Amino acid sequence: MNRKVLTLVLIRKLNEVLLGYKKRGFGVNKWNGFGGKVEAKEGIYEAAARELREECGLVVLPVNLEKIGLINFEFVGDPLILEVHVFTSTKYEGHPFETEEMLPKWFHVTDIPFDDMWVDDKLWFPLFLSGKKFKGYFLFQGHDVILKHNLENITCF
Numbered sequence: 001m002n003r004k005v006l007t008l009v010l011i012r013k014l015n016e017v018l019l020g021y022k023k024r025g026f027g028v029n030k031w032n033g034f035g036g037k038v039e040a041k042e043g044i045y046e047a048a049a050r051e052l053r054e055e056c057g058l059v060v061l062p063v064n065l066e067k068i069g070l071i072n073f074e075f076v077g078d079p080l081i082l083e084v085h086v087f088t089s090t091k092y093e094g095h096p097f098e099t100e101e102m103l104p105k106w107f108h109v110t111d112i113p114f115d116d117m118w119v120d121d122k123l124w125f126p127l128f129l130s131g132k133k134f135k136g137y138f139l140f141q142g143h144d145v146i147l148k149h150n151l152e153n154i155t156c157f
């Protein structure tokens with residue numbers, strides 16, 4: 001089984017979450033957190049901080065990232081498992097700006113654009129928004145249909 005390790009960073013203010021509109025590549029035209037592939041010889045926290053900076057200019061120290069989720073995604077017909085490590089942080093520097101990859105925007109927690117996000121987000125975002133940690137698995141058929149999933153609350157990583 002092949003695995004690709006990815007990061008996903010959700011920056012939070014009291015009542016808002018920073019999302020980015022993906023302009024190219026995997027998940028194009030969807031709102032999502034910031035993230036991407038962990039490179040060889042790079043730690044997962046460092047990778048998360050690097051991707052955030054590359055995609056919207058915000059600077060976060062790896063120690064200020066809190067790991068809140070681990071999700072494995074499988075796509076029917078594809079042997080590659082996406083292992084996504086989800087982080088949050090309220091401690092960042094800078095102001096988000098548009099890059100070649102993402103258009104950042106703050107969303108109120110009651111106004112998350114689920115209809116224009118990955119369909120799994122609707123299931124685990126409520127856990128994130130209520131400060132819970134979770135592990136999950138999603139089996140996708142194509143990019144829009146979830147055939148099977150499980151999601152569990154955990155107390156710590």
Ligand SMILES: CNc1ncnc2c1ncn2[C@@H]1O[C@H](COP(=O)(O)OP(=O)(O)OP(=O)(O)O)[C@@H](O)[C@H]1O
Nearest residue numbers: 006007008025026027034035036037073084118120
């Ligand atoms: C299937 N359901 C999903 N639900 C929510 N989020 C998902 C996701 N599947 C992937 N993601 C996230 O989408 C980003 C892809 O990032 P992306 O820049 O395309 O990755 P990668 O570094 O491989 O790109 P390049 O190969 O360098 O172009 C990355 O944050 C990853 O965690």
